[in-house]
Amino acid sequence: MTGFCWLASYPKSGNTWLRLALQSLINGGKEVDFRSRETFAAIAASRADLEDVLDAPVDEMTDDEAEALRPRLYETQARAAAAPLFRKVHDACMTTYAGEPLFPPALTLKTVYIVRDPRDVAVSLAHHTGRDLDQTIAFMGDPAATFGLAGKRQLRQVLSTWSFHVESWLRDGPELLLLRYEHMLAAPEEVLGRVALHLRLDASPMDVRRAAAATRFDRLRAAEDRYGFRESPAAGVRFFRRGIAGGWRDSLTPAQVARIVANHGPVMARLGYA
Amino acid sequence: MPLPELPPWRGAEGGTPEIEVRLGNVPDQLPDIIHRGPILQIGGDGSCRYNMAGVACFLIEGGRRITVRPHMAADAPDVRLFLLGSVFGLLCHQRGWLPLHACCVEIGGRAIAFAGPSGIGKSTLAASFVRQGYRLLADDVTVIDAHAPGGPLVIPAIGRIKLWRDTLDALKISADGLEPCRNRMEKFQVPVGGRFQLTRLPLTAIHLLDRVSDERQAELLPLVGLQAVETLLGAVYRRQAGERMGKRPQMLRAIHRLLTVPILALRYAQGLSHLQQTVYRMAARYEGRGE
Amino acid sequence: MLVCRRETLLTADLADRMLMMDPDNGLYFELDTIGTDIWRRLATPVPVAHLVADLTRDYDAPRAEVERDVLALLHDMVAYGLVTAC
Structure with a gap:
């Protein structure tokens, strides 16, 4: 019997970088192999897990029904596992359609939540989904917004608005460490060290330094150029694109910025994204 | 009932x-x-x-x-x-029947199966075959009697195809009058009527479907040995449940019998026109083999 | 000591290899060319010493090397229940 470490974030907020860095870290700072199919921290909303572990007929189920079973999935997995389980999460921290917490506090060992300036998220997400910026900004302000396509490998994940997402995790995320994308970019070694401590990973300062160096943005980008990245949304679309903070300044119009601020001003102010 | x-x-x-x-x-x-x-x-x-x-x-x-x-x-x-x-x-x-997560159609008097995970396009492929005049044996789960005396047989069961509304639209099939698979679900039951194959047919080939993003990567290649066993095992419908029931030995025995028919990886590009081409290519390939 | 094949295994001949499935424990294996050749030589129970001698002759290889490789393979095959000592 063990529990889960949730690595949670709104999409395009640095979750993948953190997972790659942790993958490198637990391997003593080794280069991440982009050709390998293994990734550290598989997605919590895995369709295959629900099918394989619970014999759930996901094809025939509604999204709400599948979601209501996820706490059962995590219980079963935690019961069977000997070591802590790591999962990537894009869902908001909320209750299921059946009225219980999607991420059961009793099964949660640790949570890491990564937040990123929503103006940069908008630019990155638009690129990732192939939608235009206005649509993406509307999506980030839509209380009913969901992620994960029907019939694909992921179950539906309710994101709701960017603000709701952030607040849900800050309010209800058990054992939470809050990280900023901008800080990860500026001081990866320091951030990775804090994460390792929070998650109680057995890693030396040397491992942390090596892992941070092995997953510098330019190195990941070069590796993607060479081997491709299997989490890319489509052929020819980069996953590791710019990796900068404040890039929105040359991508968003003043009206678009104003819409984001109108939607998310209070939460932005609270997090220092003024 | x-x-x-x-x-x-x-x-x-x-x-x-x-x-x-x-x-x-x-x-x-x-x-x-x-x-x-x-x-x-x-x-x-x-x-x-x-x-x-x-x-x-x-x-x-x-x-x-x-x-x-x-x-x-x-x-x-x-x-x-x-x-x-x-x-x-x-x-x-x-x-003791082997259910494969596959659609299956009759071409030239033989059963040809197309297996793959949910969302890979099995039902759409089945509907395209039916539209071209071929008969349906299964749209989602192909039931195989692997130990039939003359070789593996496909047992037809259900004369309908389940299609999402966007697929119906793409195939220009009207959803009017179709029964939804579930109350308020945008997936419908499309009956195939006379295009249903009522009798068992010998299984002649199994294709493992995989989608590629670029048409130039489309290919058809034989799978042998461990690769064939692993892909077939991965395509068994409700395999985990079967294993929990202690049926893994039975599944392996059935798969061993299936190795006598060609097992092929079929990689095809996304999109309806590519699907249509796949239908033509497969029809040409298996019609030639006739009786 | 004689080495015997377990007869309940399911096998399939590939071009230059052999596929084996053990329905009793759900495991499956693939033998390479030489492994397949050795498996065929075990069709009737054979003493290990004879097997090594025959292979040394047919592959024109140093006896010590053949012996080491054959014993390693037989050890694995016994461990997975593909052959037994009889």
């Missing part, structure tokens, strides 16, 4: 049916339970209890008897969807 998806009984009047489905009570707990999950329970005698909250609870026994306790109107399509899907899959494992 009315089951409009199934063809009418054509055997001898008063003959013994092979599989019996009835409404009745299902115990909360099976005797000598060997597996207890929130959906599936397995009893010591190999019986299965399959519970879908809000829809129905099913008891599957001896590979021939299914008892249904509906949690909603017994004639709702929802109940039949699970009955003719997962529940039927469990019954196949009990019976």
Whole structure:
């Protein structure tokens, strides 16, 4: 019997970088192999897990029904596992359609939540989904917004608005460490060290330094150029694109910025994204 | 229980049916339970209890008897969807039939199967074949009697194709009058009528479907040895449940028999026009082999 | 000591290899060319010493090397229940 470490974030907020860095870290700072199919921290909303572990007929189920079973999935997995389980999460921290917490506090060992300036998220997400910026900004302000396509490998994940997402995790995320994308970019070694401590990973300062160096943005980008990245949304679309903070300044119009601020001003102010 | 998806009984009047489905009570707990999950329970005698909250609870026994306790109107399509899907899959494992997650069509008098995970396009491919005049044996689960005396046979079961609304639109099939698979679900049952293959046919090839993003990567290549075994095992419908029932040896024996038919990886590009080409190519490939 | 094949295994001949499935424990294996050749030589129970001698002759290889490789393979095959000592 063990529990889960949730690595949670709104999409395009640095979750993948953190997972790659942790993958490198637990391997003593080794280069991440982009050709390998293994990734550290598989997605919590895995369709295959629900099918394989619970014999759930996901094809025939509604999204709400599948979601209501996820706490059962995590219980079963935690019961069977000997070591802590790591999962990537894009869902908001909320209750299921059946009225219980999607991420059961009793099964949660640790949570890491990564937040990123929503103006940069908008630019990155638009690129990732192939939608235009206005649509993406509307999506980030839509209380009913969901992620994960029907019939694909992921179950539906309710994101709701960017603000709701952030607040849900800050309010209800058990054992939470809050990280900023901008800080990860500026001081990866320091951030990775804090994460390792929070998650109680057995890693030396040397491992942390090596892992941070092995997953510098330019190195990941070069590796993607060479081997491709299997989490890319489509052929020819980069996953590791710019990796900068404040890039929105040359991508968003003043009206678009104003819409984001109108939607998310209070939460932005609270997090220092003024 | 009315089951409009199934063809009418054509055997001898008063003959013994092979599989019996009835409404009745299902115990909360099976005797000598060997597996207890929130959906599936397995009893010591190999019986299965399959519970879908809000829809129905099913008891599957001896590979021939299914008892249904509906949690909603017994004639709702929802109940039949699970009955003719997962529940039927469990019954196949009990019976010693191999259910493959595959669609299957008749080409040149033989059964050609296309296997792959959900969302890979099995039903759309099946609908495209039917539209070209080929007969359907299965749209989602292809049931195989691997040990039939003359070689593996496909047992046809259900004369309908389940399609999402966007696929119906793409294929220009009107959803008017079609029954939704479930109340408020945008997936519909499309009956194939006379295009249903009623008798068992020899299985002649199994394709493992995979989508590629670029048409230049499209290919058809034979799978042999471990690769063939692994891909077939991965394509067994409700395999985990079968393994929990202790049926892995039985599955391996069936797969061993399937290795006598060609197993091929079929990688095709996304999009309806590529799908159409795949249909033409496959038809040409297997029609030539005729009787 | 004689080495015997377990006869309940399911096998399939590939061009230059052999596929084996053990339905009793659900495992499956693939033998390479030489492994397949050795498996065929075990069709009737054979003493290990004879097997090594025959292979040394047919492959024109140093006896010590053949012996080491054959014993390693037989060790694995016994461990997975593909052959037994009889």
